[in-house]
Amino acid sequence: MRKRSKYRPKPVLQNPLGYVLESLMPVAKHDDYLINLKIRNHMAMNRLTKGQADKEDMDKLIAMNNIVHALLRMGFGTQFKQYMDAGREALYEVCSRGAATKRFLCRGPEITALNELLELHDAQMDVITVQDMKRAVALVELEQRTGKMIPIKPKEPKNGTSKESS
DSSP states (O other), X not given: OXXXXXXXXXXXXXXXXXXXXXXXXXXXXXXXXXXXXXXXXXXXXXXXXXXXXXXXXHHHHHHXXXXXXXXXXXXXXXXXXXXHHHHHHHHHHHHHHHTTTSOOOOOHHHHHHHHHHHHHHHHHHHHOBHHHHHHHHHHHHHHHHHTOSOOOOOOOOTTSOOTTTO
16 A cells, blocks of 8 residues: 555645735724624623523634633734733633533622623624634634633532532
8 A cells, every 4th residue: 555645735726815914904804704793792691691591602712712811812902911811710610610510590690790701792893803813712722722712611519618528
């Protein structure tokens, strides 16, 4: 058998100038994409506040959080870092409490922190370009591949008993 070649041809752009012009356009100009993204995130948050959130809703909120933090590292919204950190901590708490039961419930301060994070995400989407969004997605994918994401583990019971001791 012959050894397989490592060569993989790169895709050829049909319209390079259109690609460049499209990447320089603000995301806010893509109304259909931006509206769908905002509706998806706000519906997930709405379901979370009502106590009806499932794993898919939490995945949407986690993806939104990852993009917000990637855009922060790229320089968008650095003055709002405390809101991003509070939102990330609140999301981590909600997910770790619900990881075992698949029932995600929020407390009052967590709802406030997540709403501020959602508002910040909407504001970032209004000012970034398509190229910035592609870079943010690539940064999130790189961190996911390299294992730099924070894993969500179920919380241990507070009364000191665990499944092993019963």
